[in-house]
Amino acid sequence: MCSPKSFLLVLGLGGTLSAGAQTRLDYPIQAVPFTQVKLADDFWLPRLKTNTDVTIPASFARCESTNRVKNFEMAAAHQGKFATTYPFDDTDIYKTIEGASYSMSLYPDAKLQAYVDELIAKVGAAQEPDGYLYTARTIDPAHPQKWAGQARWEKERELSHELYNAGHLYEAAAAHYQATGQKNLLTIALKNADLVCSVFGPGKRSVAPGHEIVEMGLVKLYRVTGQAKYLSTAKFFLEARGHYPGYDPKSTDTWKNGSYWQDDKPVVDQREAEGHAVRAEYLYSAMADVAALTGDKQMLAAVDSIWNNLVAKKMYVQGGTGAAGDGERFGANYELPNATAYNETCASVADVFWNQRMFQLHGESKYVDVLEKVLYNGLISGVGLDGKSFFYSNAMQIRNGQRYHDTEPARAGWFECSCCPTNLVRLMPALPGYVYAQRGSDLYANLFISGTTNLVINKKKVQLEQQNNYPWAGDLRFVVRPAGAPAAFNLLVRIPGWARGAAMPSDLYTFAGGPVAAPVRITVNGQPVAYAMKNGYAVLARTWRKNDVVAVTLPLETRTVQANARVLDDRGKVALQRGPLVYCAEWADNDGRTSNIIVPAGTAFTPVAKPQLLNGITALTATVPVVRVDAAANSVSTAPRTLTAIPYYAWANRGKGEMTVWFPAQVTDVDLLSQPPAADKAAGK
Structure with a gap:
């Protein structure tokens, strides 16, 4: 295994970068690498283990059974016919290798490593002599997959995904090298990246990649190698946007005006989240990377404005993004419908990448x-x-057993376009790398996940241990263990917005009833301490001795959430939140229906631990009115009933049925149906 430091090589900048960029610019805050954080957490560790034991093997097996692996074998042989549907199916193998690489650094597995090496060999065999790697063309260059175009790169702007495939290859190669120290996949990726850099750039070919991620991948290769051409090409791809003459700027069609690809205007002039949500958030992540690594202030201003637009006007209450199924895209400002919400899982993955980068730029909680x-x-x-x-999409409302984007409101084993499962595969084992970050003498505790990290602060070795039962309880405990002599540094503990009375860092969502009543309490070795708040962090500046204990008590209350009045679908409704968790009501706990539940203002909820339900949750219960229909009497009334709400993440694990996140606070209207609901019909009622 290579040490984490070997991954962050000295950055030798030059080439087409500015003189200022040649002073080794970088994010002012650096994440503590995932290889230095060992989890011991009851919420996340079982999920990471499930990812290792179940999700990764299932993903590899499905790559085999759906002929994704076969495509590489045929490309190596230069015979056969492309055997899957999409030209980007190659990336499912890359993403699963990435996830397996992270996982092997946490859970060494010789059998898995041997299989990954076999796959890497097949990927290498499919690569053409000049570095080109794209099975949709290489299998049969005279008859490429229909999205690919007859010549290399000619349909990159719209359909081919050649650079998208390359980007995921680079991401996987960097992760594999970081986690294992092996260079077999990295060598393949660098050969391809060298080709890309030779084809695209000033005075050469120019294109705004149709599906972004090559930009992020090139930055990863730049970090591994220190070669400036990779960063320069990433910046070139960003700056290529907004210059294509083939779009109609007057059209309202997102494909025709270029906004679907975020290509309607130069990136430095973009101010709103627009177009395909996954593509966009990969783009914004790359903009943050390039702004940090080159000092581009215009790009920084643009990505800041886009973030503010998304968080203030285009995000669902549970963090989902991409309201419109038509184009898997953002809607207009405040366009956040529940019945037709799209919320692609890949968009959530991309949003995690982006927000981590924004934190590293600005240091704000x-x-x-x-x-x-x-x-x-x-x-x-x-x-x-x-x-x-x-x-693939994450609904906000299921009514009468029907779901807008899928034929059934149930989970699927995989998809013909299976980008989301493999994106989750790669994110989950990388989670330890999001817990802590450093800047000089400042150590940021960002996520509350039990475990230990070993790091160096001011040239002194320090171990920090977290002990908590988050997100079910708000009592946090940090044990500081300097090696040898006491160590002076600042521990910055994030005080979540929800603990400070803010449902969202904008006015898009607010808690009913104003700020929380209970304060955040912090003690060191049992004694209350005064602390300064800076950018949402409690700053604890002291000289730490071995086994000093910091205890933080967050006010974990159940709150009702209200949306900005301009979100039409949520007017007169409330959502439920406890700590970081947003809740929903599901059919299985509520007499088979959730679309008839009312949550009046002032409803009191009781948290109830249910260790045997849904792998262990805290549910919320309250007595609320529900709408009753008496068909015989031809009447409608309300009656009290116990509402049971579960964490949103846990829904759809017990079969099909109704679900809702937003509840009307009072009866304002009644929909009359000419026939019984589908669920009732199926039950013979």
Whole structure:
């Protein structure tokens, strides 16, 4: 295994970068590498183990059974016919290798490593002599897959995904090298990247990649090698956007005006999240990378504005993004419908990447608040508790057993386009790398996940241990263990927005009833301490001695959430949140229906631990009115009933049925149906 430091090589900048960029610019805050953080957490560790034991093997098996691996074998032989549907199916293998690489650094597995090496050999055999790697063309260059175009790169802007495939290859190669120290995949990736850099750039070919991620991948290779051409080419791809003359700027069609690809204007002039949500958030992650690594202030201003637009006007209450199924894209400002919500799982993965980068740029807790919201809600909802069933889109409402985007409101084992399952595969084992970050003498505790980290602060070795039962309890405990003599540094503990009375770092969502009543309490070795708040962090500056104990008590109350009045679908409704978790009501706990539940203002909820339910949860219960229909009497009334709400991430693990996140606070209207609901018909009622 290589040490984490070997991954962050000295950055030898030059080439087309500015003189200022040649002083080794970087993010002012650096994440503590995942290889230095060992989890011992009851919430996340079982999920990471399920990813290792179930999700990764299932993903590899499905890559085999769906002929994704066969495509590489045929490309190596230069015979056969492309055997899957999409030209980007290659990336499912890359992403699963990435996840397996992270996993092997946590759980060494000789059998898995041997299989990954076999796959890497097949990938290398499919690579053409000049570095080109794209099975959709290489199998039969005279008859490439229909999206690929007759010549290399000619359909890159719209359909081919050649650079998208390359980007995921680079991401996987960097992860594999970081986690294992092996260079077999890295060598393949660098050969391809050298080709890309020789083809694209100033005075050469120019294109705005149709599906972004090559930019992020090139930055990863730049970090590994220190070669400036990779960063320069990433910046070139960003700056290529907004210059294509083939779009109609007056058209409202997102494909025709270029906004679907975020190509309607130069990136430095973009101010709103637009177009395909996954592509966009990969783009914004790359903009943050390039802004940090080159000092591009215009790009920084643009990505800051886009983030503010998304968080203030285009994000669902559980962290989902991408309201419109038509184009898997963002809607207009405040366009957040529930019945037709799309919320692609890949968009949540991309949002985690982006918010981590924004935190590393600015050091403000609001970015981690959003990252946490996505992680605990809209992201892990995408994978079933079994680790091998998935949602591509994440609904906000299921009524009468019907779901807008899928024929059934149930999880699927895989998809013909299976980008989301393999994206989860690669994110989950990398989670330890999101817990802590450093800047000089400052150590940031961002996520509250039990475990230990070993790091160096001011040239002194320090171990920090977290002990908690988060997200079910708000009592946090940090044990500081300097090696040898006491160590002076600042421990910055994030005080989540929800603990400070903010449902969102904007006015898009607010807690009913104003700020929380209970304060955040912090003690050191049992004694209350005064602390300064800076950018959402409690700053504890002291000389730490071995086994000093910091205890933080967060006010974990159940709150009702209200949306901005401009979100039309949520007017007069409330959502439920406890700590970082957003809750929903599901049919299985509520007499088979959830669309008839009312949650009046002032409803008191009781948290109830249910260790045997859904792998262990804290549910919320309250007595509320529900709408009753008496068909015989031809009447409608309300009656009290116990509402049971579960964490949103856990829904759809017990079969099909109704689910809702937003509840009307009072009866304002009644929909009359000409026939019984589908669920009742199926039950013979």
